[in-house]
Amino acid sequence: MSRARILKGAGALGAAALGAGYVQRLPKKEDHHLAWSQSMSTRLYSDFALPWILQMDPETAHTLTLRCGELVQVLHAMLPNTVPMQWLLKPGVAAPQGPSLQQRLMGLAFDSPVGIAAGFDKNALLVPLYRRGFLGLGFAEIGSVSARAAAGNAKPRCWRIPSDEVVVNAMGLNNEGAEAIAEKLRSLKVEGHQGRPVGVNIAKTHDPNILGAAAVEDFATSFRLLAPLADFVVLNVSCPNTTEGKTFEEPAALAELLGAVGRTRKALAEKVPVLVKLMATADDQAGRQTQRELLQVIEDAGFVEGLVISNTVKNPEAKLSKKGREEANAIGKGGVSGRVIHKRSVAAIRSAYQATGGRLTIIGVGGTDSAEAAYEKIRAGASLVEVYTGLVYKGPGLLEDLQTGLQRLLERDGFDSLQQDFARKVLPKWDTWLGKNLLGKKLL
Numbered sequence: 001m002s003r004a005r006i007l008k009g010a011g012a013l014g015a016a017a018l019g020a021g022y023v024q025r026l027p028k029k030e031d032h033h034l035a036w037s038q039s040m041s042t043r044l045y046s047d048f049a050l051p052w053i054l055q056m057d058p059e060t061a062h063t064l065t066l067r068c069g070e071l072v073q074v075l076h077a078m079l080p081n082t083v084p085m086q087w088l089l090k091p092g093v094a095a096p097q098g099p100s101l102q103q104r105l106m107g108l109a110f111d112s113p114v115g116i117a118a119g120f121d122k123n124a125l126l127v128p129l130y131r132r133g134f135l136g137l138g139f140a141e142i143g144s145v146s147a148r149a150a151a152g153n154a155k156p157r158c159w160r161i162p163s164d165e166v167v168v169n170a171m172g173l174n175n176e177g178a179e180a181i182a183e184k185l186r187s188l189k190v191e192g193h194q195g196r197p198v199g200v201n202i203a204k205t206h207d208p209n210i211l212g213a214a215a216v217e218d219f220a221t222s223f224r225l226l227a228p229l230a231d232f233v234v235l236n237v238s239c240p241n242t243t244e245g246k247t248f249e250e251p252a253a254l255a256e257l258l259g260a261v262g263r264t265r266k267a268l269a270e271k272v273p274v275l276v277k278l279m280a281t282a283d284d285q286a287g288r289q290t291q292r293e294l295l296q297v298i299e300d301a302g303f304v305e306g307l308v309i310s311n312t313v314k315n316p317e318a319k320l321s322k323k324g325r326e327e328a329n330a331i332g333k334g335g336v337s338g339r340v341i342h343k344r345s346v347a348a349i350r351s352a353y354q355a356t357g358g359r360l361t362i363i364g365v366g367g368t369d370s371a372e373a374a375y376e377k378i379r380a381g382a383s384l385v386e387v388y389t390g391l392v393y394k395g396p397g398l399l400e401d402l403q404t405g406l407q408r409l410l411e412r413d414g415f416d417s418l419q420q421d422f423a424r425k426v427l428p429k430w431d432t433w434l435g436k437n438l439l440g441k442k443l444l
């Protein structure tokens with residue numbers, strides 16, 4: 001045999017051994033409960049894409065992700081019924097024979113409880129993809145959008161701490177402004193509100209000079225422009241990255257804001273569901289008291305149908321590893337997101353659910369990076385879950401994993417569907433024995 005043939009054979013054998021070794025290292029279905037295609041996509045993402053992404057500036061990587069989404073949108077418009085497009089839009093998730101993940105909440109139909117959190121798509125770039133259930137997404141929340149366009153804080157304003165799988169952001173509510181986003185949504189509304197729900201998250205314009213009555217009017221302006229074009233509106237009163245600090249997280253200021261939004265909503269022809277996005281208050285007596293005061297105001301407003309819990313956690317308050325804390329201290333500002341805030345979000349969801357007796361629909365968000373984490377939020381009282389930072393570290397395969405994983409966990413625990421009152425069934429008995437919630441109102 002010639003030398004060249006021997007070398008060729010050895011090369012092929014080596015490549016086959018490497019390939020076999022790689023496939024061998026893929027998580028097994030029994031270990032990680034992932035379908036083969038999911039483990040493959042997750043492993044390819046973490047082995048090949050993530051190291052490359054981590055070399056990039058976080059904002060550049062994010063812009064590139066949005067551009068890829070826009071490209072898929074264009075390709076979909078050109079080749080709607082091709083196999084890759086069908087696969088992207090309808091991966092093998094939420095198997096019809098498994099426990100049902102469908103729910104009807106706030107008058108809206110959710111085919112899947114998994115959605116995209118605010119901040120991912122501040123300028124409503126990928127709405128057609130969300131509407132079509134891209135990668136199995138059940139819904140999305142765009143924004144935050146403010147009445148006036150805002151450039152946000154000076155760069156750098158977004159950092160990753162890979163040791164803790166965390167993102168620290170001090171973006172400062174950069175967005176194109178309510179008028180421009182409304183124009184975009186209006187052009188898409190030709191198709192009507194068809195498809196999966198898309199909510200709009202609104203926040204006060206990031207300008208420290210807009211305070212008091214002007215701040216309330218600023219919010220009301222965004223609501224007036226955007227509510228008619230949204231399936232639901234989220235009032236973001238908990239952004240930790242504003243120069244003016246706390247604005248609407250004080251009960252009196254929140255009451256004033258909800259009063260104005262309530263009046264604006266009344267004047268609109270369509271009564272869109274409104275949710276309030278809260279911070280993850282500390283899991284202690286003082287934190288629960290603060291949350292209860294805000295919830296009382298929200299209940300009293302009479303029209304709020306849900307809560308989004310939670311926003312990012314202020315940098316100094318996030319529990320990080322020693323290395324992570326050193327990096328976070330060097331950054332010195334911003335809000336922390338990612339798996340380290342999961343427990344705190346769960347505690348805040350549970351206390352809000354208990355305080356309101358499950359009257360409000362809760363969207364659980366904060367550090368969801370596995371089906372187990374999503375399930376914990378649902379068991380604590382959330383009906384829906386949103387992800388952001390998990391996607392950075394786990395890749396798009398996470399969306400499929402959350403859905404198939406939730407079905408597996410429901411099946412394991414003997415539930416045949418994800419129902420609106422799911423948390424009530426699994427909460428400690430003493431909570432329902434009381435017969436009324438902690439705000440003194442009867443359980444529904």
Ligand SMILES: Cc1cc2nc3c(=O)[nH]c(=O)nc-3n(C[C@H](O)[C@H](O)[C@H](O)COP(=O)(O)O)c2cc1C
Binds near residue numbers: 117
């Ligand atoms: C870069 C970045 C920008 C964000 N911008 C917004 C925003 O504009 N409005 C908002 O309500 N939340 C915003 N968030 C918070 C997320 O919606 C979410 O509440 C938080 O990141 C926790 O979820 P996660 O751990 O899954 O990322 C942002 C988060 C990140 C990481």
